[in-house]
Amino acid sequence: MAATTHQAGSIGLRSRRWSPRARHDFLWGLIFTSPAILGLLFFRVYPVLASLYYSFTSYSIFGSPRWTGLENYRTLISDKNFWKSLFNTVYFLSFSIPLGILVGLGLALLLNMKVQGMSFYRTIFFLPSIVPAVASAVIFNYVFNPQYGILNNLLRVFGINGPGWLAHPSWAMPALIIISIWGVGNLMLILLAGLQDVPQDLYDAAFVDGAGKAQRFRHVTIPFLSPHLFFALITGLIAGFQYFAQPYVISNGTGGPARSTLVYGLYLWQNAFKFYRMGYASAMAWVLLIIIVITTLITFRALSRRVYYGGA
């Protein structure tokens, strides 16, 4: 009902384009959305174009930019730290996203078993996700401390000699991945809400048709959750490429030990604000933008047709 009147309205608007009503609506539309329009221009369009320009210049913040053409991009290709930081970021993403989705889904399924004390458990699992990134890095720096931290002390109870974690080049990244999984509560809540939306009669129908537990999970639960899982994947990718605060805090901005936590965002920041190579950092920013756009498009192409929106 509402949809039909709405359509009639917009058709009418098209035939006599600038009726007083249409002009009135257009004006008020502009007024109400002006913060977003100005915000887009000042904080999105201008900076994106300006950083594209800076990426072709040599620019320390103190002088003025000097045009150098493709120089920055050519330097990037042979910059070992650039490749290392890209590798570290991809390493982080390829574990934190799938593991995060698995743990989030596992917790949501457990909580959906209608066990007693469900709101208590839900609170415990959710809390870490609202801890500010800096605070969790400081807390885990102590939790992971090889000698005094609680983790290695607990492992010792089971006779395991824990590694150096954040102090060790090959264990620092796994430690960061663990911290990120600790904050999975947000995703868990979304998936739990998704699980509670699955109509019970579908499970019953699948059961009558002889579907086992695994089949019901595969053919009823997963399709209903797919929009949420897809959303988690996309936002996880975009956020993961910008990962910054925790590696900064645990390495004091250096990306150490031995560049093992030098993620892309951190190396970019170092170029801009430690080495004052604004042009070079802008080139890195544009490479990042292109990587994010391409990854997102590929993910959309590959998966969006397999996402089931019937339940939403």
Place this chain on the structure above:
Amino acid sequence: MANVTLAHTSERAGSARASRIISQILAHSTLLILSFLFFIPFFWMITSSFKINSQLSAFPIVWVPNPVTFEHYTNGLQQVPFTRWILNTLIVCAFSVLGTVISCAMVAYGVSRINWPWRNPLFAVLLATTMIPDQVTFIPLFIIFRNLGWVNTYLPLTVPAFFANAFFVFLLRQFFMSIPQELSEAAKVDGASELTIFTRIILPLAKPALATVGLFQFLASWGDFFGPLIYLSRTEQYTVSLGLTFFQGEYTSQFGSLMAASTVMLLPVLVLFFFTQRTFIQGITLTGIKG
């Protein structure tokens, strides 16, 4: 759970019940172990902040501080202007929340309740720009703010909040669209302007959604690190995130004071969560995002 309905004999019902009890026990023990793991960092942070120094590095670990000391709160935190940092952060939070709530409510109104040709394209563009990483925009913005003389002020951290955030616009738009259009039409017949409809009808109805947006923005500003890191350089101006980082860099092995500082930083977040649990959970499940 559905299998119970199909069990014919009491014997089969009995075995179904037994297997259900077993699965409940399994679920509970898994949940207990997992919640232990998820809670340990909090426990470790809080207890350590009350431990005397020798117990902070004791082996085997000391679970319960004995004696309980408040030294890390009274002396430890006084090595740095911690109270000042909290006040600074609250100022930034207050203005960011104000700016976000006002601007996002306006924009959401414009893309949901006014029928004009740019409505949908503008909203789509707004959502698409969330893909642009902050790393791409921060250098030109830094240069602008520097030329305006805004470095070492809170303006770069608060002014952008007055220009609407796409995620929150999305959240509010969902809510605004659920309010019957007839309410607006009736008010228009009575001669109300868009502004009157917005302030007198829509905003009062949208209070819960506005509260959600305010809450998420508060948390985002409270925990923000990157903005303060690039714009603030004088220690007494720091926000609590930046201060905690500075503290960690300066006093690397003063675990008691560091845990006390983390506890103080987490306190408002936890208190807010416990008082607004329902708003929180609805907000997250409505949009599938965190602020």
